[in-house]
Amino acid sequence: xxxxxxxxxxxxxxxxxxxxxxxxxxxxxxxxxxxxxxxxxxxxxxxxxxxxxxxxxxxxxxxxxxxxxxxxxxxxxxxxxxxxxxxxxxxxxxxxxxxxxxxxxxxxxxxxxxxxxxxxxxxxxxxxxxxxxxxxxxxxxxxxxxxxxxxxxxxxxxxxxxxxxxxxxxxxxxxxxxxxxxxxxxxxxxxxxxxxxxxxxxxxxxxxxxxxxxxxxxxxxxxxxxxxxxxxxxxxxxxxxxxxxxxxxxxxxxxxxxxxxxxxxxxxxxxxxxxxxxxxxxxxxxxxxxxxxxxxxxxxxxxxxxxxxxxxxxxxxxxxxxxxxxxxxxxxxxxxxxxxxxxxxxxxxxxxxxxxxxxxxxxxxxxxxxxxxxxxxxx
Numbered sequence: 001x002x003x004x005x006x007x008x009x010x011x012x013x014x015x016x017x018x019x020x021x022x023x024x025x026x027x028x029x030x031x032x033x034x035x036x037x038x039x040x041x042x043x044x045x046x047x048x049x050x051x052x053x054x055x056x057x058x059x060x061x062x063x064x065x066x067x068x069x070x071x072x073x074x075x076x077x078x079x080x081x082x083x084x085x086x087x088x089x090x091x092x093x094x095x096x097x098x099x100x101x102x103x104x105x106x107x108x109x110x111x112x113x114x115x116x117x118x119x120x121x122x123x124x125x126x127x128x129x130x131x132x133x134x135x136x137x138x139x140x141x142x143x144x145x146x147x148x149x150x151x152x153x154x155x156x157x158x159x160x161x162x163x164x165x166x167x168x169x170x171x172x173x174x175x176x177x178x179x180x181x182x183x184x185x186x187x188x189x190x191x192x193x194x195x196x197x198x199x200x201x202x203x204x205x206x207x208x209x210x211x212x213x214x215x216x217x218x219x220x221x222x223x224x225x226x227x228x229x230x231x232x233x234x235x236x237x238x239x240x241x242x243x244x245x246x247x248x249x250x251x252x253x254x255x256x257x258x259x260x261x262x263x264x265x266x267x268x269x270x271x272x273x274x275x276x277x278x279x280x281x282x283x284x285x286x287x288x289x290x291x292x293x294x295x296x297x298x299x300x301x302x303x304x305x306x307x308x309x310x311x312x313x314x315x316x317x318x319x320x321x322x323x324x325x326x327x328x329x330x331x332x333x334x335x336x337x338x339x340x341x342x343x344x345x346x347x348x349x350x351x352x353x354x355x356x357x358x359x360x361x362x363x364x365x366x367x368x369x370x371x372x373x374x375x376x377x378x379x
Contacts, residue, residue, distance in 0.1 A: 119330025
């Protein structure tokens with residue numbers, strides 16, 4: 001598809017084709033910007049880039065998903081308010097040049113099957129895909145973690161979205177049939193096998209995450225306030241990553257009820273991720289599912305980032321045969337849930353959730369039966 005579109009658009013086959021997957025976070029929500037732990041998996045839905053060099057300094061880009069095209073010069077890369085889909089590629093390109101990696105002009109087509117605005121990190125897939133595209137096209141010697149940081153920088157500083165680093169990390173460095181355990185403080189990571197015949201079923205609520213950006217910034221501020229107030233009691237903490245559950249017992253009096261609940265989610269979620277890694281290592285998928293369920297309850301009650309639609313999807317999932325665990329995933333207030341399901345029941349599970357959601361909420365849910373896949377740099 002991408003290659004055909006490239007030939008039709010530019011009159012020749014592409015020299016390079018790369019893919020960068022979307023992701024789903026199995027557990028560890030709203031912990032990344034608190035220096036915490038996360039356990040995402042790359043999924044078998046991806047953004048694909050196809051391209052070839054040009055002799056000049058022009059970059060001509062066609063978006064398959066938006067059916068739109070744009071061109072810009074490597075000598076002057078600025079945000080485009082009319083073609084906002086191109087800003088992720090522009091940001092990566094700009095910072096590569098600024099970091100001393102000489103680029104040439106290029107003709108590019110990109111697109112894929114990662115749903116937009118669904119919490120599956122289509123933007124990170126575009127950023128990582130753009131970085132790996134330039135790497136492969138020009139033979140650049142780029143450290144994998146540099147690629148991750150570059151992609152995140154593009155979203156933070158160029159696009160203007162204050163995301164953590166998890167999405168870009170897993171899109172770049174995922175591994176087939178594995179989750180990735182990431183320490184968001186020092187970026188240490190390791191792959192954890194997803195044992196057993198299971199599928200990752202993503203259920204899209206169909207509700208756009210209208211509140212996610214503004215409420216994300218509110219939660220970020222609340223977490224920083226909680227850290228400052230806990231530190232005022234004499235505990236040496238730089239972030240909620242440094243707070244143990246016992247610390248909340250002793251220092252909780254310094255927090256308002258609201259800040260205590262926000263901190264409690266992050267502190268306990270970090271503990272859930274650590275346990276989840278342990279039980280995946282032993283193949284105890286039942287306990288892993290229980291941790292997913294507890295994560296959703298905490299996100300709903302303590303962090304307050306769920307929604308009626310997400311809760312409905314999770315509650316429907318909990319009733320289905322073969323489900324091991326279910327929770328909302330992503331920033332919240334819409335988007336998707338993630339479900340770990342026995343492979344033999346995955347199709348029936350997806351159909352039952354779609355039917356129940358339509359009956360209960362009156363909306364159509366899309367479901368994606370996924371397998372953990374390789375990241376852009378693992379292929």
